[in-house]
Amino acid sequence: MSNPAVTYEREMVPALFRPWVASLLDLARPVPGEHLLDLACGTGIVARMAAPRVAPGGRVVGVDLNPDMLGVAQVEGALEGLDIEWKQGRLEVLPFAEAEFDLALCQHGLQFVPDRAAALGEARRVLRDDGRLALAAWRGLDHHPFWSRFNDVLMELMGIPALAAPFELGEASDIESLLRGAGFRDISIQARSMPAVFHDPASFVAMEVDVIAAANPATQHLDDRARAELTRAAEARMADALRDQTRDGQVVVPMHSHLVLARMQALPA
Numbered sequence: 001m002s003n004p005a006v007t008y009e010r011e012m013v014p015a016l017f018r019p020w021v022a023s024l025l026d027l028a029r030p031v032p033g034e035h036l037l038d039l040a041c042g043t044g045i046v047a048r049m050a051a052p053r054v055a056p057g058g059r060v061v062g063v064d065l066n067p068d069m070l071g072v073a074q075v076e077g078a079l080e081g082l083d084i085e086w087k088q089g090r091l092e093v094l095p096f097a098e099a100e101f102d103l104a105l106c107q108h109g110l111q112f113v114p115d116r117a118a119a120l121g122e123a124r125r126v127l128r129d130d131g132r133l134a135l136a137a138w139r140g141l142d143h144h145p146f147w148s149r150f151n152d153v154l155m156e157l158m159g160i161p162a163l164a165a166p167f168e169l170g171e172a173s174d175i176e177s178l179l180r181g182a183g184f185r186d187i188s189i190q191a192r193s194m195p196a197v198f199h200d201p202a203s204f205v206a207m208e209v210d211v212i213a214a215a216n217p218a219t220q221h222l223d224d225r226a227r228a229e230l231t232r233a234a235e236a237r238m239a240d241a242l243r244d245q246t247r248d249g250q251v252v253v254p255m256h257s258h259l260v261l262a263r264m265q266a267l268p269a
């Protein structure tokens with residue numbers, strides 16, 4: 001059986017996740033010596049790109065509930081010669097003591113957490129009094145017509161909106177009230193857009209179906225046979241939409257995200 005976390009790292013991270021990390025880090029501004037936590041780290045691209053910024057003397061920890069994603073994170077981090085701790089855990093019950101971190105980062109992870117208020121309460125608990133949180137969350141499916149079509153197809157085939165979860169925290173007002181409710185202050189939210197570029201139109205749908213199992217707890221039960229049948233049916237239904245997004249042999253999909261910075265305390269005026 002293929003490992004969706006490996007496909008995620010190979011196909012999705014370069015197209016959808018790595019391109020956003022620099023913007024998130026520019027907002028969060030990690031500095032040498034800081035203790036940094038990557039929440040819902042997946043295969044660890046944020047932690048891995050942030051680690052050189054807190055050296056020397058810093059500490060980087062990635063936490064995620066999926067052990068397969070953490071396994072890939074461990075291998076990639078070691079290959080890059082980085083000293084990062086990888087911990088299995090849920091954002092709603094973080095396996096850390098109070099005030100262990102200066103900075104928490106969460107890139108496209110909070111939207112998957114059923115109890116987001118609890119997750120942000122936990123982020124606040126593990127941050128120091130002057131700590132900060134930077135997060136990225138895709139805007140809604142109404143801003144992403146291609147993914148909306150793909151989601152409709154998966155709904156038709158599987159009976160669940162398997163691509164809805166990534167886009168479920170799309171409203172800036174929802175993000176702000178969640179952060180305020182968890183006790184964060186000085187909240188800034190900006191909307192940014194960037195294209196996702198996938199290099200192989202022929203395998204695009206198969207790859208997507210594969211990684212859905214890694215990113216979405218609701219679909220992690222699919223076996224190889226179920227995934228192959230689903231892929232064939234989805235490829236037929238997505239052919240026109242995929243052709244519309246294909247330019248010069250690449251699938252190019254505009255992506256829209258909110259980038260958010262929040263602090264534990266308001267800065268002095």
Ligand SMILES: C[S@@+](CC[C@H](N)C(=O)[O-])C[C@H]1O[C@@H](n2cnc3c(N)ncnc32)[C@H](O)[C@@H]1O
Nearest residue numbers: 017040041042064065066090091107109112113
């Ligand atoms: C789309 S991936 C993003 C991963 C990573 N931040 C990145 O930028 O590549 C979402 C991740 O959230 C994790 N996740 C979902 N619910 C979670 C929870 N309740 N606690 C911890 N991690 C969770 C999944 O296992 C998955 O690795």
